[in-house]
Amino acid sequence: MRPIEGITVTVDLEEMKILGFKDRSTVPVPKADGTDYRESSQNHHLGLRWKGISMHQSDGPSFTIDGHKIRWANWDFHLSFDARAGPVISLASIFDLQKQKFRKVLYQVPLEPLRDCPENAVFMDAYVADHNGTPVNMPNIFCIFERYAGDVMWRHTEAAIPGKVIREVRPEVTLVVRMVSTVGNYDYVNDWEFKQSGSIKVTFHCIKARFGSNIGYTGENLHILVGLTGLLEVRGSMYTHKDQIKEEAYGTLLAENTLGANHDHFFTYHLDLDVDGDANSFVRSQLLMTPVTDHRSPRRSYWRVVSETAKTESDARIKLGVAQEDLLVINPNKRTNIGNFIGYRLIPGSVAAPLLSDDDYAQIRGAFTKYNIWITPYNKSEKWAGGLYVDQSRGDDTLARWSLRNREIENKDIVLWYTLGFHHVPYQEDFPVMTTLSSGFELRPANFFESNPVLKVRPPEPDNWSNCSRA
């Protein structure tokens, strides 16, 4: 938390030796006051003495883990680890009670790098190769737990017949697959939450540890753009008060001599959906205001849904926030009993568009941020939205470049690339450690089932601990 500003060090990574350094400028080193976040260093605490709180399951969890295969409620999927992408969820299927079979939802989804889980969590290890190729065990890289946060899955009260109130409530219990990663000075928590309703909810929690030099890290599905790299990132500074700042400071004064740089976070998800089979199409259902002119009704307008199937890649490049629309991946070969195409819907989270010019190198490499949605036909060499090698690349191997081929994407094995993001203007509360900022998205069944699939879910029993005595 006390950056020494303006020093560039040249290191030989083969020899692990410092070859030299350059001291470009001299500014005061920020004071140590208030920068230590450890509990052991806090000399007094907030008044409240916390009472205990826990999630409890006296009979253990309701899910099973067999190797990398996880089964819970109506879900069945495979969980593995990739050194670059983090958790990879594959072959996710959901059991359809009516059809009495498992139906495929997605083929593969790589995500981001655990711990920090409740008492009822089960942990899993993973392996990576070190720089010499030796396998390294990464213990507890994932945790899997059932979550009951006091929420409601569905409910209804009906007082239609006098004296006879119908009240039906089903609490929401979900399965969370979590990974925590530390990338540069950030801690990321990525949750994949499976719901019995068929929804998959992805939540990305972004926790800044401190403002340091996370310059130019460009993993493919974790792409941090730090504006005007090397000048912009948060740094030591001459300033001790906002009034001294007369020119662009590229950020916020967070403490004396400490500037927090304006920066962005973009997260790209490679969603290889297989909705009830491999061959899928992408459908934009635009909601359009429609005037009523015939005066048969006192109303002057209504809105209608105009659905269009994307034929080629250019039809499916979407900047979110412009049109009001539902975005669906459907199986054009399968319909429900009453004739609707079987599908899943993407409900987007926080939308951010890039704020860099197209010819800026950071943006050339990060060109996949230009649209929030891209659809490509599945191609095994097209795995990393920012290219296989990102550092010092010229953007030749990015999603934006592949998409220029404008391939056919209708009724094919398609990949939905979804980028969520936020621009981060620092505030003093982010210093020295930022509290969690979350965003995410939901994949929700849309005419995938004949009707609400959770009507037949038994309400889970509360864990009965009434005869317990405190340990």
Added chain:
Amino acid sequence: MRPIEGITVTVDLEEMKILGFKDRSTVPVPKADGTDYRESSQNHHLGLRWKGISMHQSDGPSFTIDGHKIRWANWDFHLSFDARAGPVISLASIFDLQKQKFRKVLYQVPLEPLRDCPENAVFMDAYVADHNGTPVNMPNIFCIFERYAGDVMWRHTEAAIPGKVIREVRPEVTLVVRMVSTVGNYDYVNDWEFKQSGSIKVTFHCIKARFGSNIGYTGENLHILVGLTGLLEVRGSMYTHKDQIKEEAYGTLLAENTLGANHDHFFTYHLDLDVDGDANSFVRSQLLMTPVTDHRSPRRSYWRVVSETAKTESDARIKLGVAQEDLLVINPNKRTNIGNFIGYRLIPGSVAAPLLSDDDYAQIRGAFTKYNIWITPYNKSEKWAGGLYVDQSRGDDTLARWSLRNREIENKDIVLWYTLGFHHVPYQEDFPVMTTLSSGFELRPANFFESNPVLKVRPPEPDNWSNCSRA
């Protein structure tokens, strides 16, 4: 769930007598199959036998309720009930450890009409007047509980000194104030979640019970627009398969003879923020792409923050999703030690713009949906965004009309009106009962504290039940 279509009944509400009825059209009554959502009516269940799961606090909750005054962790506020607005949260203040005093955040927030809470919840009653003016007790209208959903408030891992890993994690425990209301055929769950970090997170869970005739309900902070009322809402129909639909059906075929109408949900929050005092200003911090032309840097662009204080009401009418910006309510008379203005930030949720024409009566009454954000100077007669009386009104007493006066709003006691919404295209999973769809927003401190206020929060202890035996 089995609408008899096309009948209009005229009722004398004084005499409580039916005066007459009109049968406009005859269509088949939908079959009863699959419409009963009660657990007792399900002849078989989904395979999984749930194991118990609970939230536990063996020493009871950490909050106190004194009449209507609630204290928890660093928060202090008043909770009351309004028959129209639902829960009203007032005089919310947060304890600042550094300054050793409570600081005001908001004066008053009316919201929406509980039960459906976890085991550790505490309930509160409220009273309303019936149509004769007699006080009626509404038991358990609110529940208040601490939530631990297995999430992380903040964490950091640091391996800077070899062999000495620093890992600090604080689990996220929050206080939830919940109300559940049944309006027409919808069940709404509204959560106000207080975080120790100073954030207030509001989540609106929308649970459709069934598609019926919720026509034209227009409460002020719950405004349901049903497109082309009377024709459009979900209804019995001749159709039994999608392929029979040749003209506009204003919705989705959900089951044989049952159409689910396209419709909207708009929720308006009246946020009378008092950030560290009454006199506040509204600031838009726009993030703007800025070209770099001097070739001193290999970079071609960066983004900067241009902050503008809204002088009058017209400066603060905002359609979200157009500009990339941070929206702040600041106290222009108070600054942090290093000179930043003290403020709170609104982080919006699901954004929807109206899809009706300006001259359509539903939109004239619901004109407050035209902008997602409005700021007005506090005026005690301006309480209901849709007007004091909404039914059959002509839009003379709505937020959109008051705002035309273009009053001064800088350094005043101001009200932030925030409208979130979503357009709902029905899918078969919504039949006969829809699973919860949620949206919300967050009020987050922005240079309100000198630094992260939760560094000094002790980690709560897990509830230790290890010596317990199952009851």
